Amino acid sequence: MSGLLDREPVVVAAGVDVLADAVAAQAVEVVRVDWRPPEPGTDAQLAAVAGDHRRTDANARAVERMLAATAELVAVRPASAALGLERGQLLHAGPPITWERASGPLRGALVGALLLEDLAPTPEEAERMLAAGDIELEPCHHRGAVGPMAGVVSPSMWVVELRDEVHDGTSWCTLNEGLGKVLRYGAYGPEVIERLRWMNAVLGPALADAVEAHGPVDVRAIISQMVQMGDEGHNRNRAGTLMLLRDLLPDLALSRPSTVVAEVARFIGGNDHFFLNLGMPACKLATAAAHGIPGSTVVTTMARNGTDFGIRVSGTGDSWFTAPANTPEGLFLGAYGPDDANPDIGDSAITETAGIGGFVMATAPAIVRFVGGSVPDALRTTRRMYEITLTENGAFAIPALEFRGAPTGIDVAAVVRTGVLPQINTGMAGRVAGTGQVGAGLVTPPMACFTQALEALDALALG
């Protein structure tokens, strides 16, 4: 006890600043803890969920499965065959939505998909069909797939097929088109459709044969490497793309005429984001493995359709908890500005749900710098994510944090209790259909998704 009196006092203040300020005014050093009370009105729910005797084990099992999931690229196939997608059906990113409530970029991408499928001769006719309800819309997530930005998948598009042999899981994603005027950002001009036709006719089949000749590609191992190489796996996928290209090129060279090999190598090599569409289904496999465990408060989906942000939670089955999506803040391309940006869109927040993307910002300070932040901001962001996650993924180790594992397994209760929201890196789509990409930046989900999920967990909680 005497030690307490012999040395300088250590003062730690949590909560409102007035207490810390008073101590500081007396020339005493004070450590300020950024503590906030839980979201208003959630005390009883938090207590009930915390008291659920299944919770600890259920969450341990959920994150254990999330970390144990593998992800191998095993095939590249048309969505019709891989996903059973039929003519007149389209998949989209985020929670379920109707044409009436769909944002500009999602509408643009749906229109483009009908043009690609020759289901409509003009954009106007496509819009009419969509408005009339002639086309069946369904979230990618409902079929085990994920789609970046608008995330529209039509039957003729080729998709990568990834397998998690440990949990017998399968996930799919389309091939990445590149940046700028592309379908996933809501553009549907002739150059967009022409590129998609080339991808269907040339790129998809070439990759399919290369993957078949190569055998399974360990996508999880590539993610492991890329987070050591400045990629956070959401807004930056440069090293990942290069490693994929390296792995597939020898077999690609042996299966196609040289002009096609050169064309495909240029297309993939010229698009630093190509790997995103493999990282996403790998993350989907990890989160899917953690889904459906009664009593677990682990978030297994975060997805946006451009209008709503939706989450799903391991212990609450297939229910979506949705709220209006925020609009990202960041840097704009060319003459575009904040008024041009659509609210947050895409299934790509599956990366953060699995512990990479914004959660490993510390490994990719170039991203934060790109949107006006600094290296310490990047480290702080990742450190903050440990407050709302249940485990660390040693397979995705962050060099700048002494190779600490990525913060993984978002706990709904921790988000509501701390007020700390998951940090998401994202692209920004133009608000108006047909525009394409207008920028890239940072965004968080609305808190309402988490308070709704907590309410549902409370309703299901056992003593």
Added chain:
Amino acid sequence: MSGLLDREPVVVAAGVDVLADAVAAQAVEVVRVDWRPPEPGTDAQLAAVAGDHRRTDANARAVERMLAATAELVAVRPASAALGLERGQLLHAGPPITWERASGPLRGALVGALLLEDLAPTPEEAERMLAAGDIELEPCHHRGAVGPMAGVVSPSMWVVELRDEVHDGTSWCTLNEGLGKVLRYGAYGPEVIERLRWMNAVLGPALADAVEAHGPVDVRAIISQMVQMGDEGHNRNRAGTLMLLRDLLPDLALSRPSTVVAEVARFIGGNDHFFLNLGMPACKLATAAAHGIPGSTVVTTMARNGTDFGIRVSGTGDSWFTAPANTPEGLFLGAYGPDDANPDIGDSAITETAGIGGFVMATAPAIVRFVGGSVPDALRTTRRMYEITLTENGAFAIPALEFRGAPTGIDVAAVVRTGVLPQINTGMAGRVAGTGQVGAGLVTPPMACFTQALEALDALALG
């Protein structure tokens, strides 16, 4: 002045610990500066060199030229054509040396080169010829080339040719063979010679045509990117290799049958060090641009032949300042240990001379971790290098240090004054000829190289 009395004192102690210890014993915080007196007997020389009226301008010009140098891969050619190397002539790494004084790995590589050139039918006959002085030995640096490890170049080997158009400079380096049992580590078994023959017959000509079809490849731009991707450009060249492969593959695909394309893609893709042999001549171009400026104390060469470490300095012309090479410390492959390691060997310290490699350790903490250090060690190493360098290279920005430029332009006077030696990352060759690689680690040059250089600068100093 009153401010000085009102606040807590700030105590900074430099030099011997006794002063700092006394203050600390009185419970006063003390910042310890790791200061050491200059090397014994160098005071007058340091004063004379510091007083040389040309020094400031000469050093400014030297580092300005070092930073302004470009490096484009413009051709791949046999050394006979590129370097005018004739039958019976061999180049080697480091300062000049004779067969008698040559270390095991250098001897092994020289023997292997004679077997490759069909100048000797057996290793024994090759040794006899070398011992008899039938073969002319010359440092790579004397012809504007650089060679990793033993650095042996024979006429039939294909070399990359890099150009610095700004200063009309040209530099060359052989193609990287991969790791393990390879000529540059002193191995010369049948598999080594067979690989070299394939490189001469297939790899070199294929890359030559690819580069010609592609046009100049901006090697400096790749280095700029790779230091953002966990590569320090000496012991780690993974991202650099992938980017080179991406840039050349489309044209490679168009110029060769698919089996050759696949073979070359596998060879380069399977060797994370392939880019080292492009980074080295790029660094040579930068340092060569800074060479030969009267009054400049900037180091323009650091190179080792396995026996001696040699440096050259901008203001002292072509003189080498040599001393016995240290033996690296680090991690050993398989059952190898410290007794198996040869002293430091290779021209690859040109990377540190140009400000990358060990100087940007902060960007590649995986390297330090590999040899038993930590992330803070990596940051400290780079920070220490700012103490002995004259400028920072903004083109090689280090993310972990808030994108501070690489510490560039080693000042002989600063090394002698501070006692801080350049940090070099390196591979370790087996001491016995024919062994190959035994490990990788860290090493420093002997201080004697710098004190000798200072002496020469003193002799040339103007008032």
